Amino acid sequence: MASPPPCRPRSAPCRSPPPPEPPLRVKVVGLFTSSSFQRAKSAAESLKSNYPSKFEDPIIVPLQEFAWDQYLQEKKREFKNEIWEYSSYVMCFVNDQLLGDAADLQKWAHKMWDIVDVKPPELYEALTVDYSAKYLRDTKHDFVFLDISIDFHPIGRLIFELYSDACPKTCRNFQFLCTGKVGYSQSGIKLHYVGSVIHRVVPNGWIQGGDIAYGKGDDGESIYGPTFEGIRGKRTENREPCRSVPCRCNQQTSDWEKF
Numbered sequence: 001m002a003s004p005p006p007c008r009p010r011s012a013p014c015r016s017p018p019p020p021e022p023p024l025r026v027k028v029v030g031l032f033t034s035s036s037f038q039r040a041k042s043a044a045e046s047l048k049s050n051y052p053s054k055f056e057d058p059i060i061v062p063l064q065e066f067a068w069d070q071y072l073q074e075k076k077r078e079f080k081n082e083i084w085e086y087s088s089y090v091m092c093f094v095n096d097q098l099l100g101d102a103a104d105l106q107k108w109a110h111k112m113w114d115i116v117d118v119k120p121p122e123l124y125e126a127l128t129v130d131y132s133a134k135y136l137r138d139t140k141h142d143f144v145f146l147d148i149s150i151d152f153h154p155i156g157r158l159i160f161e162l163y164s165d166a167c168p169k170t171c172r173n174f175q176f177l178c179t180g181k182v183g184y185s186q187s188g189i190k191l192h193y194v195g196s197v198i199h200r201v202v203p204n205g206w207i208q209g210g211d212i213a214y215g216k217g218d219d220g221e222s223i224y225g226p227t228f229e230g231i232r233g234k235r236t237e238n239r240e241p242c243r244s245v246p247c248r249c250n251q252q253t254s255d256w257e258k259f
Contacts, residue, residue, distance in 0.1 A: 023053065023054055023055050023056045024047075024054060024055050024056065024094055024095060025055075025056045025059065025094070025095050025096070026044040026047060026048075026055060026056075026058045026059070026092070026093070026094055026105075027044075027058070027059040027061070027092070027093040027094075027096070028040045028041050028044050028058060028059070028060050028061065028090060028091075028092055028093075028105075029061040029063065029071060029090065029091050029093075030061075030062065030063065030068065030088075030089050030090030030091065031062075031063060031064075031065060031068040031089040031090070032062035032063060032064065032131065032132055032135050033065070033128065033132050034089035034090060034128065035121070035124040035125050035127075035128045036088055036089050036090045036101060036102040037062065037089060037090045037102070037128075038124045038127045038128050038131060039090075039102040039103075039106065039117070039124055040090045040092050040101070040102035040105050040106075041058075041060050042117065042119065042124075042127075043092075043102065043105045043106050043109050043115070043117060044058035044060065044092070044105065045058055046109065046115050046117070047109055047113060047115065050113065050115060051113060054113075062131075062135055064159075064161070065159070068089065072086065072091075075091065075098075079098065082098075083098070088100075088101035088102070090102050092104060092105040094108070139161065141161050141162055141163060141164065141165075142161075142162045142164060142171070142175060143159055143160065143161055143162065144159075144160050144162065144174070144175050144178040144179070145157050145158060145159045145160065145178070146158045146160070146178060146193060148198075160174070160178075162174065162175060169224075169228065172223070173222045173223050173224065173228070176191065176223045177191055177192060177193050177210075177212070177222075177223065178192075178193055179192075180192030180193075180194060182223045185221045185223075185225070186225070187221065189212060189213050189221045190212065191212070191221060191222075191223055192212065193209075193210065193212060196209060196210065196211065196212050196215060197209060197211075197215040199211060199215055199216055199217045200217060
C-alpha cells in the first residue's frame with residue numbers, strides 16, 4: 001500500500017509592509033519677549049534635530065504683545081473652559097492638538113523621546129534678549145514707547161511699531177511726540193506726550209489719550225502745526241500706520257489722539 005504524500009507547508013499569505021507613519025508636526029506660538037517661548041522653541045528644535053525622520057521642521061510663531069493677547073483670546077473661545085485661566089506666554093501643539101506650555105512640551109519630549117533639557121534659566125534669559133533684538137531689527141521698522149503710570153506709580157510700557165514705509169508723515173509725527181525732540185509749537189504747546197493723561201478708559205475695551213493741549217480729548221497739536229495733509233495715510237496689507245494700538249486723528253481739527 002502506497003504511503004500518503006508528505007504534507008507540504010502552506011505558504012504564508014503575502015502581506016505588504018504597513019505604510020510609514022507620517023512625521024509629527026510641532027508648532028510653538030508665543031510672546032517673543034518671553035523666556036518660556038525660547039524654552040518651547042528649543043524643545044521643538046531638539047525633537048527635529050534628534051529625530052529628523054519622525055518630525056517635520058517645527059513651526060515657530062513669535063508674536064508681539066498685542067498679537068499674543070488677541071491670539072490667546074481666540075484660543076480661549078475655541079477651547080472654551082479648557083484654557084480659560086491660561087497664564088503662560090506660549091502654546092505648544094502636536095499635529096494641531098494643544099499640548100500645553102513650554103514645561104508640558106519638555107515633559108512630553110522627555111517621556112516619549114528621551115530628550116532632557118539641561119540648559120540653565122540664565123541661558124534662556126540671554127537667548128530671549130538676543131532673539132527679541134533680532135526680531136525687532138528684522139522688521140526694518142522704527143519702534144517707540146510710552147511708559148504708563150497710575151497716580152505716579154509706573155505700571156508698564158507700551159511699545160509701538162511704526163510703519164513709516166506706509167505712512168511716513170504720520171509716523172514721524174508720532175515718533176517726535178514720543179521723544180519730545182521738536183520742543184514747542186508756535187502756540188506754545190509742548191510737543192511731547194510726557195505728562196499727558198489717559199482721558200478715556202473703556203473697561204475690557206481700550207484706553208484713549210494723546211491730547212497734549214488740555215488732556216480732554218478734543219484738542220492737541222502735531223509737529224507740523226494744528227493739521228497736516230496725509231495724516232490718514234494709505235494702508236498696506238491692512239496694517240495701521242503705528243501698530244500696537246490703533247491710531248485716530250482728525251484732519252479738520254487739531255486733534256491728535258491715540259487709542
